Amino acid sequence: MLIRTPKEVKEIKKRFLTHYPNAKTELNYSDLYQLLVAVILSAQCTDKRVNLITPKLFQKYPTIFDLAKAEVKDVEELIKSCTYFSNKAKHLVNMAKMVVEEYKGEIPKDEKELVKLPGVGKKSANVVMIEYFGKNLMAVDTHVFRVSHRLGLSSAKTPDKTQQELTTLFKTDLNKLHHAMVLFGRYICTAKEPKCKNCFLKEFCVKERDT
Numbered sequence: 216m217l218i219r220t221p222k223e224v225k226e227i228k229k230r231f232l233t234h235y236p237n238a239k240t241e242l243n244y245s246d247l248y249q250l251l252v253a254v255i256l257s258a259q260c261t262d263k264r265v266n267l268i269t270p271k272l273f274q275k276y277p278t279i280f281d282l283a284k285a286e287v288k289d290v291e292e293l294i295k296s297c298t299y300f301s302n303k304a305k306h307l308v309n310m311a312k313m314v315v316e317e318y319k320g321e322i323p324k325d326e327k328e329l330v331k332l333p334g335v336g337k338k339s340a341n342v343v344m345i346e347y348f349g350k351n352l353m354a355v356d357t358h359v360f361r362v363s364h365r366l367g368l369s370s371a372k373t374p375d376k377t378q379q380e381l382t383t384l385f386k387t388d389l390n391k392l393h394h395a396m397v398l399f400g401r402y403i404c405t406a407k408e409p410k411c412k413n414c415f416l417k418e419f420c421v422k423e424r425d426t
């Protein structure tokens with residue numbers, strides 16, 4: 216396993232932050248309720264698809280209280296172009312019910328509470344905390360996982376372990392680095408046919424070295 220030196224980690228970090236100084240989510244939202252719903256929908260689904268779905272969903276259910284009273288089948292109908300729409304519809308309604316019943320309609324502002332909500336895993340909770348509150352947390356989605364491995368920042372088999380490793384390596388600016396790594400993975404270091412010619416981290420690439 217390749218171990219990056221502190222100097223290399225520092226340089227990789229600097230380049231991510233320089234290339235993506237204002238990186239943020241590409242999900243459209245206007246408040247914490249909308250962000251949480253969009254993040255739940257985005258599991259295994261593209262942000263582009265979620266952004267096509269949410270306007271009608273939020274028009275019909277403008278608040279968490281409206282969503283808590285929704286029929287699952289009506290929510291299903293509105294989100295049916297999303298992957299796993301049936302499960303997600305159940306999660307959304309149950310999440311809203313739990314927020315109304317157990318948190319008086321206030322979405323919790325803590326990742327340890329957020330993960331108690333239906334449909335909200337550790338990654339989703341961290342994404343909400345990173346995006347909405349700018350909290351110094353890392354979240355590992357498919358892009359961050361791939362990029363971390365290609366850059367020799369992690370060799371862990373699971374996103375959870377990779378998250379721990381990145382947190383230990385980078386320590387600060389984790390929220391900004393999360394967004395930067397997502398954008399880098401989405402547009403440059405893509406799963407198929409990465410745009411290596413445009414890569415500003417080429418000399419750190421394990422994939423390049425092995426090919």
Ligand code: SF4
Pocket residue numbers: 365366403404405409410411412414415416417420421422423
């Ligand atoms: S050189 Fe290519 S594969 Fe390697 S990190 Fe850059 S874009 Fe990704």
